[in-house]
Amino acid sequence: xxxxxxxxxxxxxxxxxxxxxxxxxxxxxxxxxxxxxxxxxxxxxxxxxxxxxxxxxxxxxxxxxxxxxxxxxxxxxxxxxxxxxxxxxxxxxxxxxxxxxxxxxxxxxxxxxxxxxxxxxxxxxxxxxxxxxxxxxxxxxxxxxxxxxxxxxxxxxxxxxxxxxxxxxxxxxxxxxxxxxxxxxxxxxxxxxxxxxxxxxxxxxxxxxxxxxxxxxxxxxxxxxxxxxxxxxxxxxxxxxxxxxxxxxxxxxxxxxxxxxxxxxxxxxxxxxxxxxxxxxxxxxxxxxxxxxxxxxxxxxxxxxxxxxxxxxxxxxxxxxxxxxxxxxxxxxxxxxxxxxxxxxxxxxxxxxxxxxx
Amino acid sequence: xxxxxxxxxxxxxxxxxxxxxxxxxxxxxxxxxxxxxxxxxxxxxxxxxxxxxxxxxxxxxxxxxxxxxxxxxxxxxxxxxxxxxxxxxxxxxxxxxxxxxxxxxxxxxxxxxxxxxxxxxxxxxxxxxxxxxxxxxxxxxxxxxxxxxxxxxxxxxxxxxxxxxxxxxxxxxxxxxxxxxxxxxxxxxxxxxxxxxxxxxxxxxxxxxxxxxxxxxxxxxxxxxxxxxxxxxxxxxxxxxxxxxxxxxxxxxxxxxxxxxxxxxxxxxxxxxxxxxxxxxxxxxxxxxxxxxxxxxxxxxxxxxxxxxxxxxxxxxxxxxxxxxxxxxxxxxxxxxxxxxxxxxxxxxxxxxxxxxxxxxxxx
Numbered sequence: 154x155x156x157x158x159x160x161x162x163x164x165x166x167x168x169x170x171x172x173x174x175x176x177x178x179x180x181x182x183x184x185x186x187x188x189x190x191x192x193x194x195x196x197x198x199x200x201x202x203x204x205x206x207x208x209x210x211x212x213x214x215x216x217x218x219x220x221x222x223x224x225x226x227x228x229x230x231x232x233x234x235x236x237x238x239x240x241x242x243x244x245x246x247x248x249x250x251x252x253x254x255x256x257x258x259x260x261x262x263x264x265x266x267x268x269x270x271x272x273x274x275x276x277x278x279x280x281x282x283x284x285x286x287x288x289x290x291x292x293x294x295x296x297x298x299x300x301x302x303x304x305x306x307x308x309x310x311x312x313x314x315x316x317x318x319x320x321x322x323x324x325x326x327x328x329x330x331x332x333x334x335x336x337x338x339x340x341x342x343x344x345x346x347x348x349x350x351x352x353x354x355x356x357x358x359x360x361x362x363x364x365x366x367x368x369x370x371x372x373x374x375x376x377x378x379x380x381x382x383x384x385x386x387x388x389x390x391x392x393x394x395x396x397x398x399x400x401x402x403x404x405x406x407x408x409x410x411x412x413x414x415x416x417x418x419x420x421x422x423x424x425x426x427x428x429x430x431x432x433x434x435x436x437x438x439x440x441x442x443x444x445x446x447x448x449x450x451x452x453x454x455x456x457x458x459x460x461x462x463x464x465x466x467x468x469x470x471x472x473x474x475x476x477x478x479x480x481x482x483x484x485x486x487x488x489x490x491x492x493x494x495x496x497x498x499x500x501x502x503x504x505x506x507x508x509x510x511x
Numbered sequence: 512x513x514x515x516x517x518x519x520x521x522x523x524x525x526x527x528x529x530x531x532x533x534x535x536x537x538x539x540x541x542x543x544x545x546x547x548x549x550x551x552x553x554x555x556x557x558x559x560x561x562x563x564x565x566x567x568x569x570x571x572x573x574x575x576x577x578x579x580x581x582x583x584x585x586x587x588x589x590x591x592x593x594x595x596x597x598x599x600x601x602x603x604x605x606x607x608x609x610x611x612x613x614x615x616x617x618x619x620x621x622x623x624x625x626x627x628x629x630x631x632x633x634x635x636x637x638x639x640x641x642x643x644x645x646x647x648x649x650x651x652x653x654x655x656x657x658x659x660x661x662x663x664x665x666x667x668x669x670x671x672x673x674x675x676x677x678x679x680x681x682x683x684x685x686x687x688x689x690x691x692x693x694x695x696x697x698x699x700x701x702x703x704x705x706x707x708x709x710x711x712x713x714x715x716x717x718x719x720x721x722x723x724x725x726x727x728x729x730x731x732x733x734x735x736x737x738x739x740x741x742x743x744x745x746x747x748x749x750x751x752x753x754x755x756x757x758x759x760x761x762x763x764x765x766x767x768x769x770x771x772x773x774x775x776x777x778x779x780x781x782x783x784x785x786x787x788x789x790x791x792x793x794x795x796x797x798x799x800x801x802x803x804x805x806x807x808x809x810x811x812x813x814x815x816x817x818x819x820x821x822x823x824x825x826x827x828x829x830x831x832x833x834x835x836x837x838x839x840x841x842x843x844x845x846x847x848x849x850x851x852x853x854x855x856x857x858x859x860x861x862x863x864x865x866x867x868x869x870x871x872x873x874x875x
Contacts, residue, residue, distance in 0.1 A: 269635075311833050361758045403767075409662070409700065413813045414662070457678070
């Protein structure tokens with residue numbers, strides 16, 4: 154069932170990543186986004202699509218650019234530093250494109266980590282940041298560990314609770330390997346990301362028990378039509394006995410670092426489309442020799458790959474493997490864009506009077 | 512969605528299977544036993560404080576009874592005591608420490624003190640600790656930061672007992688994550704969670720008490736659920752990562768488990784779970800000075816708002832109330848500070864026997 158909610162060549166069109174970058178960038182520019190910011194926003198979205206994270210991919214340019222047009226996003230935006238120390242900053246995303254403020258914030262965190270070993274930035278007045286691991290991954294080329302988190306309006310119930318109170322509040326974490334692929338974790342703190350439920354709905358497949366419950370606590374298998382008060386996603390762990398307080402606890406941790414530390418507000422204070430974020434960079438070289446670090450990462454990853462599998466499973470993977478596989482395929486063969494979304498991107502380009510390059 | 516009936520409640524001590532002892536007496540007893548095997552007073556006091564705190568907070572698996580085996584590990588030479596916690600590399604914000612193969616508590620406590628001192632100076636502090644042993648309840652260390660109006664984090668790895676997602680052999684430790692943040696009028700937020708479905712201590716406890724485990728906690732090497740708790744660790748069974756199955760997000764618990772391996776084991780160079788022997792544990796701590804971001808009182812007031820809102824969430828049918836991480840432990844502490852700490856009968860006897868054996872004063 155989980156594999157059924159994937160794009161394939163019959164329901165999508167393959168487009169080269171370069172053309173997608175160009176198309177997205179031109180759409181963002183056409184609604185008034187400065188060129189640098191447009192490129193950044195396009196880069197983050199294309200990266201998600203290249204990595205197979207389609208729910209956070211290129212198709213979102215349509216919604217984002219409409220938000221800019223409608224004034225929901227303030228563009229051109231200013232990333233304003235509200236307070237700062239050697240290692241930390243609190244920034245306002247200026248209600249602009251969330252992708253751009255998170256990107257700028259991670260640049261700041263990396264700069265601080267270069268000077269002081271650690272850098273951390275919490276972001277208020279923000280919007281959707283897309284695939285959260287992107288920002289953690291920015292640290293990798295600097296031989297750093299990166300972390301990133303973001304909140305959202307409620308979709309997930311607390312453990313023992315029956316009403317949605319937290320966003321899916323994902324965590325991103327990236328650490329460089331040597332010869333093996335880098336470790337890249339990107340996970341909602343709910344059992345599933347809300348995008349998966351929406352995708353199941355669109356494709357017309359049931360969802361497994363354990364993903365979502367009604368406000369009476371009954372398991373839902375028919376994906377609900379939209380966000381409302383009659384249902385909630387489960388926190389990772391699902392039930393009391395399987396550790397639902399853990400997914401719940403992690404989700405509140407994300408709210409604290411993104412929403413409370415920044416002052417931007419915790420999940421249940423946020424309107425749909427508002428997202429507070431947090432990023433961090435750790436300079437590995439301050440602790441130990443970077444090559445030794447990477448070689449131990451390699452040893453660990455190889456040991457994990459060599460683990461005997463459960464019956465019926467192919468291989469044990471490490472976080473980032475499926476996305477790296479998708480990247481290999483999609484850079485060579487083009488990025489599959491779901492037919493309806495492909496048409497919507499082209500339509501938005503035509504409407505804005507920019508050249509259609511996909 | 513009602514949880515299947517489980518014996519979770521049997522995994523708690525009560526007044527029929529345990530004896531209530533005042534916390535101060537337990538502290539004196541634990542410290543005396545540790546000093547009885549040659550631990551310097553200062554290190555014995557730190558260790559006793561953390562073990563008693565676990566027992567007060569209801570985290571029995573990491574509580575005072577462990578002093579018996581720690582003292583045996585010291586006598587057996589597995590722990591080097593007196594230990595020197597050595598700083599291997601250091602910057603304004605970071606330090607790599609060696610625990611010197613001594614008591615894990617001592618190095619983790621020092622690691623968090625250093626993180627806090629660095630955070631006071633520069634906003635953030637981080638330490639990673641190699642050559643270490645068990646640090647007890649990992650949630651203790653973030654609370655040290657919370658007392659200083661900081662956010663604290665701590666993690667620790669351990670010998671392999673948890674399987675990777677899709678894998679059928681243990682390769683990671685239960686690798687807990689702890690996170691603490693101060694509230695104002697409400698209780699502080701204190702998360703302390705294994706990244707597996709269940710901590711190994713709960714399985715050991717189920718075995719000792721002779722109760723079945725729910726499906727979803729552990730599997731055999733063939734991937735079959737195990738409900739009869741096993742004692743010895745081995746390649747023939749493993750604890751499930753948080754999430755349990757592919758469909759329910761086992762890659763998430765597994766991924767978090769690896770974050771812990773990376774920050775504790777790889778960043779320190781002390782080694783990841785599959786490289787560690789039983790009893791070896793590498794540790795990581797971090798402190799974040801809230802005031803560098805925003806006014807601490809404003810932060811705490813927003814924490815209060817959030818906690819109140821969570822407490823007010825309507826519950827699932829049959830549940831009493833929605834809790835926030837740290838609530839059950841704080842409830843327990845309130846009770847135990849007044850009424851004494853319940854120590855399981857067998858463990859109470861063992862501690863006394865150990866004190867007598869070491870010829871130190873019996874306080875309990």
